[in-house]
Amino acid sequence: MDLRDLEAFIAVAEELHFGRAAARLHMAQPPLSNRITQLENEFRLKLFQRTTRNVRLTDAGERLLGPARRAVNQAASVRELATAIASGEEGRVRIGFAGASSQRVLPLLTRAVRAAHPGIDLVLQSQTYVYRAFDLLVAGDLDLAFVRIPVARPELSYRVVEVEQVLCALPTGHRLADRDSVRLEDLIDEDFVSLPEDSGSMLRLTMYSMCMSAGFRPKITQVAPDSSTVLALVAAGAGVTITLSSVCQAQSVGIVYKPVEGAEPSHLFPALAWRTDNTSPALQRVLAVGEAALPTPDLDSYGSDMNN
Structure with missing residues (x-):
């Protein structure tokens, strides 16, 4: 049994006509009849009473129709969720930050993300100071972190967000x-x-x-x-x-x-850092929102400090 079997059963149950059900499923009637017969054999139940004039559900068919609809609907929900996760509209992003230094920038980012992408779950981890944040990012235990440059980890990318x-x-x-x-x-x-x-x-x-x-x-x-x-x-x-x-x-x-x-x-220069090879679609959405919520300041006059 697969979902197509249940979809065929539901279509016949709702149309009570094999021809209309076949048209609805964009298939020929004989393969649809064969699918229903195979399903009945698998269940060892008669799902429909068929005559030359009409089709009606048996008691077993009536009892199975509700669960079959729920199964198909749940499968559709799984497909929709998978599509949303793949596009970055749904997902989880773990963000590390530390204390008072993040009190201004963190809320600007999280509010903007929740407004633009309410399906993204932001998991906030406090007391994550810079060097600990580097370790967690490299290990894959964080997706994004507020750090300060220099970021001397070749695995990480970063963008300055404040001076x-x-x-x-x-x-x-x-x-x-x-x-x-x-x-x-x-x-x-x-x-x-x-x-x-x-x-x-x-x-x-x-x-x-x-x-x-x-x-x-x-x-x-x-x-x-x-x-x-x-x-x-x-x-x-x-x-x-x-x-x-x-x-x-x-x-x-x-x-x-x-x-x-x-x-x-x-x-000093606070920055957002992430693993360069982290391809999470949700993370990419958060980074895009961050470009607007926390734009990079003009750093031209801070050259000597940025090299320290």
């Missing part, structure tokens, strides 16, 4: 709070608040690199699991930190932000 300024976060009332900018050398004796060492955060690595270039290792006295908590600790007077303009929205009370004088780099 972030590197800033120093100080508690209100700090001795440097009235300055227009802060030099790293002014922070040598300061307590620092940081993300954990094993978080895979590029921001933490950038902070360490900047301080080491200025001739000192930052003295970490408090560690927090995410950028929002880091800033809350700074506001509480636990120390200072190096942060980004995109993160500032997470904490404004009890804290001031200052540009870092002579900082290298002075900007």
